[in-house]
Amino acid sequence: MINQDKIRNFCIVAHIDHGKSTLADRIIEQTGLLTEREMQEQVLDNMDIERERGITIKAQTVRTVYKAKDGEEYILNLIDTPGHVDFNYEVSRALAACDGAILVVDAAQGIEAQTLANVYLALDHDLDVFPVINKIDLPSAEPQRVKDEIEDVIGIEAQDAPLISAKNGIGIDEVLEAIVHKIPAPRGDVNAPLKALIFDSLYDSYRGVIIFCRLMDGKVRKGTRIHMCATGAEADVVEVGTFGAGQFIPGDELSAGMVGYITASIKNVRDTAVGDTVTDAANPCAEALPGYKKVQSMVYCGMYPADGAKYPDLRDALEKLQLNDASLNYEAETSIALGFGFRCGFLGLLHLEIIQERLEREYNLDLVTTAPGVIYHVWKTDGSMIELTNPSNLPDPSEIDYMEEPVVTAEIMVTTEFVGAIMGLCQERRGRHLGMDYIEETRVLLKYELPLNEIIYDFFDALKSRSRGYASFDYELKGYEKSELVKLDVLVNREEVDALSFIVHKESAYERGRKMCEKLKEEIPRHLFEIPIQAAVNGKVIARETVKAMRKDVLAKCYGGDITRKKKLLEKQKEGKKRMRQIGNVEIPQKAFMSVLKLDSE
Amino acid sequence: MKKDISIYIHIPFCVKKCAYCDFLSAPACDTTIEKYVDRLCEELRRYGEKYYDRRVITVFFGGGTPSLLSAAQITRIAETLKSSFDIDEQAEISIECNPGTVSYEKLTTYKHIGINRLSIGLQSANDNELRLLGRIHTYEQFLQTYNSAKDAGFDNINVDIMSALPGQTIESYLATLKAVVDLQPKHISAYSLIIEDGTPFGKIYADMSLDTDSDTQTHKAEDKTIVDAIEYPSLPDEDSERQMYYLTEKMLSEHGYHRYEISNYAYEEYECKHNLVYWTGGDYIGVGLGASSYVDGVRYKVTDNLDAYLKEQCVYGDGATANVGCAGFEYEDIMPLSVEDKMEEYMITGLRLMRGVSKSKWRSIFGNDMSVIYGDVIEKYERLGLLETVEEKKDVFVRLTRHGIDVSNTVMADFLLDKTDE
Incomplete structure (x- = not known):
């Protein structure tokens, strides 16, 4: 049995680009799990898309052994968390699997919106958080300022925070010692019934679902019949084990305090929902772990x-x-x-x-x-409510009593010079100003309530461009609010194009409709006839553009040597048509459907 | 009776490349040209051996600027031609010439070696428009050439003109038309300028496709006035361009020219026989750089690469031994056409003719009724008023309407068949 005192379960929280993954790599490398040569750039971000975007999408977990200065060996379980607001729930479950967290802050940039959001999330889960100041070798590094900022803003002790450069391997020892001393050991009851938190799962075509879990109490081994408290699924354990770097290391047993995996020939990840509790079917725990939520699409x-x-x-x-x-x-x-x-x-x-x-x-x-949208609540006059995900399914206006849309509370951190611009942006997006806190003299935290549908397209891009890249942003769903929403329809040659309809606030309908028509006018090629493009709300046209009829499409010359070449031109023309969608008599290029997603980019 | 064949001879050289030209042509030094003529003659002799059983009904020297060749060079080619082929006494033998490259002496040589039709590139009677096009001559120089040709005894002359030129106005275009009809050439080719990719105009007028917003056009043109440090004016707007186009037919028909092809007008009986071969699926041999041949249902194309073409030792490819029609040089591309290809090309080229495509001729070539293959397409465009079916001289013709000509690419593209092998 593994002594819980020698286990440290922790995660790293940071704002994007502050060096979370690099620090994770150094920890893995320094503890000898992988030699430098074996290290790929960032071991933990192993999906292509993650590497390219420099973000973590799926949580990864690594177990490594560290021989501390006190001469003892400690098992370090690093649970990496997704770094994006889309995955907040997953982050919260990963945090729930930890006992402590390392907060990485960039020595030059200081605290950013995600730093705050993530650290509060960690504190909410009662994790012990200790800060690490990264990138201290940058010329613009101001470690003391950042330390003060952490103490002032977050309220955690920061004066003895390790000063490190994850990139250049400076100060990693100090971080490892801090993990041992500042993060508490797990305190589970090995003899209690099995109680394990699922913080991730993965489907493998050979083994079925691989459950990533943290054992709170009890133990599990091959043959144990496990029961999932929320989904009700049951299965017999085929294998248990722990995580190497990018590999699974089978073991005999997992016991309280440990982080590891379980396979049980489960066919679908839906049966092993993140946040659910795994228990022993024969000896179930009295109650499931708190915090489970059914995942909901936004x-x-x-x-x-x-x-x-x-x-x-x-x-x-x-x-x-x-x-x-x-x-x-x-x-x-x-x-x-x-x-x-x-x-x-x-x-x-x-x-x-x-x-x-x-x-x-x-x-x-x-x-x-098609244009992404949120889930609207449509309350009908008969008292029933529909959750609307496809604008085309909006009932007739006469049947609608009122509509509601999801609203988020957003925190935006920005330097004072851009406050005006950002407030303007939030205003345009129907934001409700909740407050403004000075983080330091030159930086403020703006709090807004914003309708989710105003931020899902390009809010982040607009934020970046209006703050020259300095603003950072985080949000969480607040709930639904009544709103004056309408369905904007687009008619091409007087025929409604269902795939172009979307729900928009009454006030923005005219502007959106106008832009939509302009964009489509650019995208739809001339036809043999004139094509009106109209935007309409409740059958009333609010904007119009016209694609003029084609007047000239003729080859001036076609002699003997030209025939092959000119035929190729015609073939290209014909191929182009094939890639279009026919609406009535009009051929609409596929990219027209996508271009309307970028209405606000200009 | 011997089967007919036509011969196209490509001369890919010019004094200076025009700003709109996307033809295979470039300036070259004298030794290259001389070597080129050698190779041409060798090619002609090879073809002559292959097609000893054919009678040549038309010959066309095109370019580039064929009139750039010296009198001796053109004579050498003509003699090779005559000694290698059976040329019909009535054969139409044309040469393209550009003002500034032909003297009276050269013209008499042409006459002497049997050339009986001249095609002179004028493009515009407005010197400023000529300069913008990158032409090397003035209107006055054209007149000298034209008159010399008359003096040298040429009666069958074509004059090339263009509309939709940079800076051209309806008035200036009308002046060009007027100047040309006053000369009473037998044939006029009137092209609407097409901005081709890869030409200087392609760069200057990039993304200036026809748009009715003349404001934005001027603006865009101003942005791109860098090439050759010439101030390039904008292209005529769509309305003016269309007006020029319609005026061409109106004015030329008033002066006795009938439109027989999208861009070609002639007095009765003076249509260009050589070009009609292209538009009616006839057999032709193309010799010279990049030239295409179409014989017995197979298309050949000579390489576009001048070095490859001029190689000292030209190896004969497999075609030499195979029983196919090409001359068998390894620099030729052989492209056998499927029956679908032939049908498509027959329609695409045939619809360029104002008289249309003859249904009875179609039947004699393809052995079926045109409507079996194209009934739906024809009906579709008849409904839209772009095609019409007319009975004439006990035959039935399918042809583009006036409106159909304007958007003929759209119509023709629909005549391409869905290939089964794709």
Whole structure:
């Protein structure tokens, strides 16, 4: 049996780019789990997309052994957490699996919005947090200022924070010692019934679902029949073990305080929901661990294969992705404009983009995506409520009593010179100002309530561009609020294009409609006839543009030597048409459906 | 009776490349040109052996600027031609010439070696427009060439003109038309300028596709006035361009020219026989750099690479031994056409003719009714008023309407068949 006193379960929290993954790599390297040569750039971010974007999407866990200065060997379980607001719930469950957290703060940049959000999340889970000041070798590093800031703003002791450079391996020893001394050992009851928290799971085609868990109490070994408290699933354990660097190391038993994995030939990650409690079916725990929530999609969009014939391929790909991603939802839908496809639900826009990218890259699919939207609550006059994810399904206005939209509380950290610009942006996005705190003389924390549908498209980009990249941002869902919402329809040559409809606030309808028409005018090629493009609300046209009829499309010359070349031109023209979607008599290029997603970029 | 064939001879040299030109042509030194003529003659002799059983009904010297060749060089080619082929007494033999490259003496040489049709590139009677096009001559120089040609005894002359030129106005275009019809050439080719990628104009007028917003056009043009340090004015707006286009047919028909192809006008009986071969699926041999041939349903194309073409030792490729029609040089691309290819090309080229595509001729070539293959497409565009089917001289023709000509690419693209092998 492993002595719990020699285990440290911890995570690293940081603002993006403050060096979380690099520090994790150094810890792994320094404790000898991998030699430097074996180290890939960042061991923990092992998906392509994660590497490219420099963010962690899926939590990774590593177990390593550290021989401390007191001569004892400690097992360090580093539970890496996703670094994006889309995955807040996953982060919270990963934190719940830890006993302490390292807070990494950039010595030059100081505290940022995500630093705060993540550290508060850690403190909420009663984790012991100790700070580490990273990038101290930068010329612009101001460790003392950052230490003071941490004490002032977060209120945790920071004067003895290790000053490190994860990149250059400076101060890593100090961090390791701090882990041993500042993070408490687990205090589980080995003899109590099994109680383990699922903080992640992974589908493996050979072993089925691999459950990543932290044992709070009890023990589990091969053959134990386990029961999932929330989903009710049961299975016999096939294997238990711990995590190496990017590999699974089978063991005999997991016991209270340990972090490890369980396989039990489970077929679907839906049965092993993150946050659920694993217990012993024969000797169940009295109550499940707190904090379990059913994952709920926040953002929806339609995904259609560019080539209609690829619909079954898209379905298979989504099925496979879902095996590994319980937060991905999809159901079949049909669009008049785009044919057969799926309405997909995501945790947020990043999650959407990741899934889209994986479908395109790993499954080689060409997709047409409709404008992402949130879930609206539509209260009908008969007192019933529909959760609306597809604008086309909005009931007739006469049947609608009122509508509600999701609202978030957002925290934006920005230097004082950009406060005006950022407040202006929040105002435009229908934000409600809640307050403003000075973090230090030149930096403030703005608090706003914002409708979720105003921030899912490009809020982050707008924020960055209006603050020259300095603003940082975090939010959490607050709830639903009544709102004056309308459905904006787009008519091309007087035919409604369902895939272009979206829900928008009454006040923004005209502006959005106008931009939409302008954008479509650019994207739709001239036809043999004039094409009116109209935006309408409740059947009333609010904006209009016209694609003029094609007047000249003729080859001036075509002699003997030109025939092959000119035929190729015509072939290209014909091919181009094939890539378009036919709405009535009008051919709309696929990219027109996507371009309307970027209405605010100009 | 011997089967007909036509011959195209490509001369890929010019004094200076025009700003709009996307043809295979460039200035070259005298030794290169001389070597080129050698190779041409060798190629002609090879073809002559292959097609001893054919009778040549038309010959066309095109370019580039064929008139850049010296009298001796053109004579050498003409003699090779005559000794290698059976040339019909009535054969139409044309040469393209550009003002500034032909003297009266050269013209008499042309006459002497049997050339009986001249195509002179004028493009515009406005010297400023000529300068912007990058032409090397003035209108006055054109007139000298034209008159010399008349003096040398040429009666069948074509004059090339262009509309939609940078800085051109309806008035200046009308002046060009007027100047040309006053000369009464037998044939006029009137092209609407196409901005081609990869030409200087392609750069200057990039993304200035026809748009009715003339404001934005001027603005864009101002942004790109860098090439050759010439101030490039904007292209005519869409309305003016269309007006020029319609005025061409109106004015030329008033002066006795009938439009027989999208861009070609002639007095009765003076249509260019050589070009008609292209548009009616006839057989032709193309010799010289980048030239295409189409014989017995197979297309050949000579390499575009001048060095490869001029190589000292030209190895004969497999085609030499195979029983196919090409001359068998390894620098030729052989592209056998499927029956679908042939049908597509027959329609695409045939629809360029104002008289349209003959249904009975179609039947005699393809052995089926045109409507079996194209019934739906024809019907679709008849409904849209872009095609019409007319009975004439006991035959039925499918042809573009006036409106159909304007957007003929859209119509023609629909005549491309969905290939089964894709």
